[in-house]
Amino acid sequence: MGVTLRDRLDYVVGSDAAGKLAEYFGIRTVDDLLRHYPRSYVEGxxxxxxxxxxxxxxxxxxxxxxxxxxxxxxxxxxxxxxxxxxxxxxxxxxxxxxxxxxxxxxxxxxxxxxxxxxxxxxxxxxxxxxxxxxxxxxxxxxxxxxxxxxxxxxxNIADASQRISGxxxxxxxxRACYPIYPASTKVQSWDIFNCVRQVLEVLDPVPEPLPAGLLAERGLIGEDEALRAIHLAESAAQREQARERLTFDEAAGLQWALAVRRNGELSESGPPAPARTDGLAAEMLGQLPFELTAGQHEVLGVLESELAASRPMNRLLQGEVGSGKTIVALLAMLQLVDAGYQCALLAPTEVLAAQHARSIRDMLGPLALGGQLGGADNATAVALLTGSMSAAAKKQARTEIAGGRAGIVVGTHALLVDAVEFDNLGMVVVDEQHRFGVDQRDRLRAKAPDGITPHLLVMTATPIPRTVALTVYGDLETSTLRELPRGRQPIASSVIFAKEKPTWLDRAWVRIREEVTAGRQAYVVAPRIDETDEPSKPGAADEGGRTSATAVGLFDQLRAGPLSGLRLGLMHGRLAGDEKDAVMAAFRSGGVDVLVCTTVIEVGVDVPNATVMLIADADWFGISQLHQLRGRIGRGEHASLCLLVTSSGPGSKAGQRLKAVAGTLDGFALADLDLRERGEGDVLGRNQSGWRGGLKLLSLADHGEVIEAARAFCVKTWDGDRADAGLALLAEPFTDIDYLDKS
Structure with a gap:
């Protein structure tokens, strides 16, 4: 009698070998071992x-x-x-x-x-x-x-032969070739190969988890053949066929796990909030001083329908910088407030949280003055809670939240602490989702009354490649705003290669002076705060061993040199909360001509009068980060200019990357380039990369078509057979991952 994929390894290879595989690789079953694929092959x-x-x-x-x-x-x-x-x-x-x-x-x-x-x-x-x-x-x-x-x-070959054949x-x-496995000093590649040979010698034929029609349509070999060929096939063509099949297995398994999450047991526990024609949302929509774009209308229609249902909405709203996500999110939150619920907006930084609270109050006007003199009869209150607020201010905000007076609550991680209690939380909005882990957004959702799972709207201005949206954010439905509001001015971008053209950098400072003389303002961005700060992108120092510019150093240099006589402000993450607020308020009001800063202004800061941004040592930033920074300008009525300064040469990899950024304003094209260049591990960051542990072959950069095909197949299958045993088996490697097991 043979063994199956679900059998424990110690019954097959012995307790000593099985113990080492479990200890060093987490390999415990036959399936675990056979999916520990060779990383390469050596010629025999x-x-x-x-x-x-x-x-x-x-x-x-x-x-x-x-x-x-x-x-x-x-x-x-x-x-x-x-x-x-x-x-x-x-x-x-x-x-x-x-x-x-x-x-x-x-x-x-x-x-x-x-x-x-x-x-x-x-x-x-x-x-x-x-x-x-x-x-x-x-x-x-x-x-x-x-x-x-x-x-x-x-x-080792002889030992394996002796063990298997006697x-x-x-x-x-x-053999024409031998597999080389991911190994360790305690369990070497040959040890793993020995175990694989023993297992395959006694393995029963592996049941086929995918339908024959799909295999024929995609030209895929069977599961049993693939699991044997990837380890033992001496033909490169056979091994490639095996990889193609097992890559699709991973895509299908991940997409089935996501389908289970999207349609899970809490699917009927959402707070229904039918749209009203006499509520805050309708009144806000009627008093807007501008016309929504067609894209905003379309997304609002989808949100309005999903928020009215008893199933909790789980939606990702992505859009270019300045595409109008905030007003869409505000109108969605007002729909919940109209139904008697509270909404929480979670922001990654205090600067962004304060900006959101200010802009929401400005947009609502009297509708945000609930319980205050001058407030509309049906007004709600907007509360702000951040970590640096005084104890008295925090206590007042928590009281407004717990008592239900604040219909819209804006805050940072301070909203997640146990001391913050909501009266009737019905919706969570997470801005810049890539700054948060899934656990953090779900801790906030858990503050809702028992039996209710709040609607979730996740926003990001960092354009997400489609493959990432279908996997990392695959438990969310996706809406995209590509259209910019009417009246937005274009941003011209140029790369300044400072070593080759030092006079161009001199001209850049003159250009900033010209804009200030014309009544406008500028940003100067540096990768680090000061010399004690860790480099934001250590790899850039490899080019000649240099270090990058600092905000403090540039501030001192510019006010004594190229920008002397102008009103300069300094902004970075080490400033106290009240200092940040004071600097931003001065810049926003026109009291500061040039803001020298770090990436603390990367998201959310909205100063329409700022028309120039100079990014020093721009090659120290990633592609998406540069696009985010550039989005701080071009927000008003005047044409804007972004200058990317680098000491790298035009022909270097860094120089080519900067020219690509300067060459397009399409953030989605840049996001795809970023994914191809850096790979998903660096692009996603630690918070969102935990799910990657279940993938051995599937690549977000290389297998876009496979991912889309697997998702379409799983969606179709879910509608017909939610208990599909084959897909459930393929999904098992993804069901324990932090990314997926939160509800």
Missing amino acids: ATKRGVDDAQAIEGEHITLVDTIGTAVARPMRRQPGRRPNEYLVITLGSGAKKVSATFFNARGLKYKLTPGTRVMLSGEVGYFKQKLQLTHPDFLILDAPGTDNFGSDSLR EVLQSEFE
Whole structure:
């Protein structure tokens, strides 16, 4: 009787080997082991007898024959060291004789003796037209019992053969290639290969989890064939077929796990909030001083419908910087407030939280003055809660939240602490989702009354490649705002290669002066706060070992030099909350001409009068980050200019990346470029990369079509058979991942 994928490994490979696999790799079942795929393959040797050993120089061959002669000779003695020996053995005789030389062979001369049958594997060389091998791998073939003596690579093959077949089979050494596995010093690749061979020898045929029609449509081989071929196939074409099939397995498993999450057991616990024609949302919509774009109307229609249902909404709203996500989110929150619920808006920084609270109050006007003089009869209150607020201000905000007077609550991580209690939380809005983990957004949702799962709206101005949206955010439905509101001015972008064109940097400071003279304002952004600050992108220092500009250094340099006489402000993350507020208020009101800052202004800061941004050492920033920073300008009625300064050369990788950013304002195109260049691990960051542990072959950068096809298949299957056992098995590697197990 054979074994199945679900069987424990200790029954198959023994408790010692199984214990090590579990300890070092978390491999506990047959399925775990077979999905620990080889990371590469090494070419096997061409097996020859000595009689036909006319090999090409440099070719790797394997020879099997009996040792004719074995002569040990002393090596050149080094002062102070015990003399060693090298051993020269010969196989065959006469013109067909092959010699092999082993260095430091003091012990080998007692094993490699005349009359011993051996296998030698190494690279062909010639000396005086005679074939010779230098320090080849070797294995003694006539060793008694299980005592396989030889170099590691051949001995491991022999051990595996002995374990599986009960004897050392010569055919085991004739493979065209051998798999190399992710391994450790305690469990080496050959140890894993031994276990894989043992398992596959007794494995029952693997049931097929995918329908025959899908396999035929996509030209995929069967599951059983794929799991065997990826480990044992000697043909590169067969191994590639196996990888294609198992890559689709991963895509389908992940998408099925996401389908389960989207349609989980809490699917009917949302707070229904039907839209009203006489509520705050309708009144706000009627008093807007501008017309919504077609895209905003479309997204609002979707949100309005989902918020009216008893199923909790789970939606991602992405859009370019300045595409109008905030007004859409506000109108959605007002729909919940109209139904008697509270809404929480979670922001990653105090600057952004304060900006949101201010802009919401400004947009609502009297509708945000609930309980205050001058407030509308149906007004609600907008509360702000951040970590740096005074104890008295925090207490007042918590009282308004717990008592239900604040219909809209804006805050940072301070909203997540146990001391913050909501009266009737019905909706959570998370801004810049990539700054938060799933656990944080769900901690906030858990503050709702028992039996209610709040609606969730996740917003991001960092454009997300479609493959990322379908996987990392695959438990959310996605809406996209691509259209910019009417009246937005274009942003021209240029790269300044400071080493090659130092006068261009001088001209940049003059350009900033010209904008200030014309009544406008500017940003100057640096990668670091000061010299004690860690580099924001250490890899950039590899280009010549240089360090990057600092905000403090630029502030001092500019006010004493190129921008002297202008009103400069300094903004960075180490300032106290009230200092940040004071600097931003001065910049917003026009009291500061040039704001020298770090990426603390990357998101949310809205100063329409700012028309120039100079980013110093721009190559220290990622592509998406540069696009985010650039989005702080171009928000008013005047054309804007973004200058990317670098010490790198135009032909360098950094220079090419900056030219790509300057060449387009399409954040989605830049996000795809960022994904291809850096890979998903760096792009996603730690908070969102936990799910990656379940994927061995699937790549977000390389397998977009596979991901989309797997999602379409899973959606279709879910509608027909939610208990599909095959897909449930494929989804198992993803059901324990932090990213997926929150509800």
